[in-house]
Amino acid sequence: MAYKTVLYSGSDNVATIVLNRPDKRNAISYELIHDLLAALKQAAASPAQIVILTGSGTAFCAGMDMDNLRQLIGRSDEQNLKDSQTMAGLFRSLYDFPKTTIAAVNGPALAGGTALATLCDFTLAAPEAKFGYTEVKIGFVPGIVSSYLISNVGEKRARELLLTGRIFGAEEARELGLVTEIVPLQQLLHRAQELARQLLENSPASLRVTKALLAGFSKDQMDRQIARAVKENAAIRQTADFKEGITAFLERRKPKWTS
Numbered sequence: 001m002a003y004k005t006v007l008y009s010g011s012d013n014v015a016t017i018v019l020n021r022p023d024k025r026n027a028i029s030y031e032l033i034h035d036l037l038a039a040l041k042q043a044a045a046s047p048a049q050i051v052i053l054t055g056s057g058t059a060f061c062a063g064m065d066m067d068n069l070r071q072l073i074g075r076s077d078e079q080n081l082k083d084s085q086t087m088a089g090l091f092r093s094l095y096d097f098p099k100t101t102i103a104a105v106n107g108p109a110l111a112g113g114t115a116l117a118t119l120c121d122f123t124l125a126a127p128e129a130k131f132g133y134t135e136v137k138i139g140f141v142p143g144i145v146s147s148y149l150i151s152n153v154g155e156k157r158a159r160e161l162l163l164t165g166r167i168f169g170a171e172e173a174r175e176l177g178l179v180t181e182i183v184p185l186q187q188l189l190h191r192a193q194e195l196a197r198q199l200l201e202n203s204p205a206s207l208r209v210t211k212a213l214l215a216g217f218s219k220d221q222m223d224r225q226i227a228r229a230v231k232e233n234a235a236i237r238q239t240a241d242f243k244e245g246i247t248a249f250l251e252r253r254k255p256k257w258t259s
Contacts, residue, residue, distance in 0.1 A: 001042055005032040007056070008039045014196045015048035019116075022057025028112045029065040033090050040093055049204050050196040051097065053120060054104040054189065060129065061113030069138075070250060073243050080234040087112065088144045088230050094119045095148065096215050100199055100207050104192040105129040106185060110167070115145045118152065118178045121211070124192055125170040126185035131178065132167035139245025139255070141236045143229030147222055152177055 001008070007018040017039045019026035026032075043051045055061055072083070094101065094116065103120035108130040117123055117131070133149070135142035142162050150158045153176050161168075173179040183191040199207065236242050241259045248255035 001038065003035040003039060005029065006035045006039050008042060010043070010046055010048050012197075013047060013049045013200055014052060014193065015043040015046055015050070016052045016054070017043065019053075019055040019061055022055075022059075024065060025059035025062035025108070026055040026057065026113070027062045027065040028116075029068050030086075032065075033086060037090060037093060040097060044098055049099055049207065050199055051099055051101045052104055052189075052192045052196060053094075053101060053116065054192070055106055055109075057107075059107040059113075060103075060105045060109040061116055062108055063111030063113050063134065066250060069246050072237060073246055075237065077234065077238065080237045081230070084144070084230040084233040087233075088226050091115050091119055091144060091148070092226065098208055098211065100211065102192050102195055104188050105170075105179075106188055110134055111140075111142075112145075114178075115148065118173075119148060122180045122195060123173075123178065124181050124183050124188060124195070125173060125179045126188050127170055127182055128185060129170040129173070129179075130167050131169075131173045132165065133162050134165045134167065136163065136165040137245070137255075138249045139236065139239065139242035141229075141232050143232045144226060146229060147225035151218060151222075 005021050007020045009016050017036070019032065021027060021032065101120040102122045102124065103117045105117045105123060105125040107126065107128055109117040110130065110132050111134050114131045114133060133142045133145060146158060146162055149161065157176060170179055170182050174182055239259065241257055244257065245255050
């Protein structure tokens with residue numbers, strides 16, 4: 001299957017998906033969401049038992065595409081809700097993916113990029129990798145990722161990361177439990193493939209059932225939290241702060257908050 005914004009390859013029971021917009025630092029566009037969902041579907045239906053997710057160029061994923069951000073201003077409530085549901089669907093597809101996933105984070109992974117990197121079962125990061133839930137800096141609500149983050153690091157640390165929107169490095173991400181292992185950039189994909197081979201020694205059925213079991217423990221709570229987060233994410237887009245935050249970001253200036 002041909003994709004415009006991702007590269008897909010598969011061999012030896014391992015599928016590799018590469019976010020492939022290096023000129024845009026692999027930012028999340030509507031087209032990339034569509035391609036990534038299709039690539040995950042292809043991997044789920046393939047003989048592959050392990051999926052590696054990485055980025056091309058110097059970044060893993062720099063968050064939302066600037067052109068798409070520009071289009072968000074002035075959208076209707078219905079359009080905003082649909083957009084939020086689409087993003088939530090992407091994150092949930094990765095979190096609930098039936099096969100074992102490994103993120104090889106080769107550079108900055110910000111906002112939605114942090115979510116893509118940390119929702120995989122294993123997150124390998126180069127020392128150059130940067131992370132951050134930066135949504136509050138531009139008037140967004142990081143609601144969709146918040147449920148996953150609380151589950152990973154606890155509420156107190158999640159509050160600090162989500163409310164400050166600060167960027168943090170690979171070592172701190174490892175200490176927080178968001179990164180599994182730090183690997184030199186030149187060895188990152190090799191290490192991901194090595195880990196994949198190690199996982200392939202295990203029972204495929206056991207891997208699938210264990211993943212489903214772990215996801216099932218929190219499914220009902222996660223469903224409720226994400227449904228509420230989608231509504232809040234959509235609602236914030238009608239506020240003056242959101243419009244100012246996006247405009248300031250696109251104009252590369254500090255926002256002037258009025259609310």
